[in-house]
Amino acid sequence: MLEVSGIKAGYGSMAVLQGVDMRIERGEVVAVLGSNGVGKTTLNNVISGFIRPSAGSISFKGETLTGRKPRDVVAAGIAHVPEGRKIFPNLSVADNLRLGAFRRASNNVKQNFERICAIFPRLKERLPQSAGTLSGGEQQMLAIGRGMMSEPELLILDEPSLGLSPIMVEEMFGLITKINADGVAVLLVEQNVMQSLGVAGRAYVIEQGRFVMQGEAATLLADPQLRKAYLGM
Structure with a gap:
């Protein structure tokens, strides 16, 4: 591939x-x-x-x-989750995830959003929170989830x-x-x-x-x- x-x-x-x-x-x-x-x-x-x-x-x-x-x-x-996560700390967890579909899979945002929440149930509990308030592990999950939103x-x-x-x-x-x-x-x-x-x-x-x-x-x-x-x- x-x-x-x-x-x-x-x-x-x-x-x-x-x-x-x-x-x-x-x-x-x-x-x-x-x-x-x-x-x-x-x-x-x-x-x-x-x-x-x-x-x-x-x-x-x-x-x-x-x-x-x-x-x-x-x-x-191809989706790249960079070293250091590079999330948007002042945006909510939900908005960070939605940004992952900006270039690809924009027609499947709702479906992919539900899929990511199923893979990362901890993120589902924190969707309204500012991403900068998450723990390091949760931020890494968010960065991966954001990459997955583009259906790579x-x-x-x-x-x-x-x-x-x-x-x-x-x-x-x-x-x-x-x-x-x-x-x-x-x-x-x-x-x-x-x-x-x-x-x-x-x-x-x-x-x-x-x-x-x-x-x-x-x-x-x-x-x-x-x-x-x-x-x-």
Whole structure:
């Protein structure tokens, strides 16, 4: 469904991605794992159209997305939930959700609103509240719910467990599994290796802008090199 080929990108004269190839099939959960500053968020932003690559190509369902604007990427069926959530704190929870359907699925707002409230019952209890009054975990749910309002076929999650308590981390990864069970493919970009490999079917490990390992999640989890580098085992 998603094909990324030979992508190079960066910021001004600073190169970050050094020629990245990856694919995501329909209905998959694919994890991209790595430490801070190695290119994970840059990869997300290239796919989402926020950064124009200097080389390489991106296609989604056979349609070229290379260099397209973010609104075109959303319209094609990709939703990006950024690191740090980026909700609108002064708007209500309900209004934040409705904004997710601005570019895509605007005719199905009521139906999708009910669907999101079923997936995230905690948000349903807080619809009139200002989004800024929610806990960190609730804000992350809101950010994901807002992305889901556009009926994406691929949902990009950038560090969804960042800053959450251990209990909320468990709940968040359970919700990712639930979303995927509804047929949505997920690109999960995380530092939390154990949890990510527990929900993903395949994974890529990125270091200094290159993928240095890739394969089935279970195989990578058993790899002694990965266990030593990321799990201290």
